[in-house]
Amino acid sequence: MLDPTQFTSAMRKAATPVSIVTTSGEHGPHGATVSAVCSLTAAPPAVLICINKNSRILGMIEEHGVYCVNYIAQSHDQLALAFAGVPDLADQRNFGSDHWTIDPQTSLPVLSNAAAIFTCLHIQTVSFGTHRILIGKVERADSTEARPLTYWDGDFRSVADMG
Numbered sequence: 001m002l003d004p005t006q007f008t009s010a011m012r013k014a015a016t017p018v019s020i021v022t023t024s025g026e027h028g029p030h031g032a033t034v035s036a037v038c039s040l041t042a043a044p045p046a047v048l049i050c051i052n053k054n055s056r057i058l059g060m061i062e063e064h065g066v067y068c069v070n071y072i073a074q075s076h077d078q079l080a081l082a083f084a085g086v087p088d089l090a091d092q093r094n095f096g097s098d099h100w101t102i103d104p105q106t107s108l109p110v111l112s113n114a115a116a117i118f119t120c121l122h123i124q125t126v127s128f129g130t131h132r133i134l135i136g137k138v139e140r141a142d143s144t145e146a147r148p149l150t151y152w153d154g155d156f157r158s159v160a161d162m163g
Contacts, residue, residue: 012152012153012154013152013153014152015150015151015152015157016035016036016037016150016151016152017035017037017071017115017148017149017150017151018033018035018071018072018080018148018149018150018151018156019033019034019035019037019049019069019070019071019072020032020033020034020070020072020076020079020080020083020111021034021037021049021051021057021061021067021068021069021070022067022068022070022095022108022109022110022111023057023060023061023064023066023067023068023108024060024064024102024106024107024108024109025060025063025064026063027060029095029102029107029108029109030056030057030060031057031083031093031095031109032051032055032056032057032083032084033080033081033083033084034049034050034051034069035151036049036050036051036131037049037050037069037071040135044137044138045137045138045141046120046123046135046136046137046138047069047118047120047135047136047138048133048134048135048136049067049069049133049134049136050131050132050133050134051131051132051134052130052131052132053127053130053131053132058132058134061122061134062122062125064122065121065122066106066108066119066120066121066122066139067108067119067120067122067134067136068103068106068108068109068110068117068118068119068120069117069118069120069136070110070111070114070116070117071114071115071116071117071118071148072111072114072115072148072149073113073114073115073144073146073147073148073149074146074147074148074149074158074159075113075146076099076111076113076114076149077149077156078092079092079099079111080149080156095109098112099111099112099113100112103119106119113144113146114144114146115143115144115146115147115148115149116141116142116143116144116148117140117141117142117143118136118138118140118141119138119139119140119141120136120137120138120139121136121137121139122134122135122136123135123136123137147159
């Protein structure tokens, strides 16, 4: 049996984009930093996100039925930490700040100047181990010229020019 520490150590070598997944509902808007997000299919457009089964946002997404994946820009590293639960940055988890707009159709918080955003209709939840895999049908996708923030080897990293 593979040791979970060995698995985690090896997975840290895979660079992933950092996102803040947001939803809204009866208890207002909520967000969480998530690094396990990827495209699923282009037809129909769909993404999957992996969230710890104990995360508060999981039940909120399932209840509200929609969520937004905000691939954050390199300049948003402090927001990533804030939505990851760093206590000293709790004041930055404020959807009323200039960083956020509220989509009038879905009530979802959308990060201004994100590298890309995907508004998703929650289709299915699959349970596996400590996490839940959420499949979302993409209803809206937008992108900017902003460079995405990545997570690699236990830290946030910037994307360098390719060329």
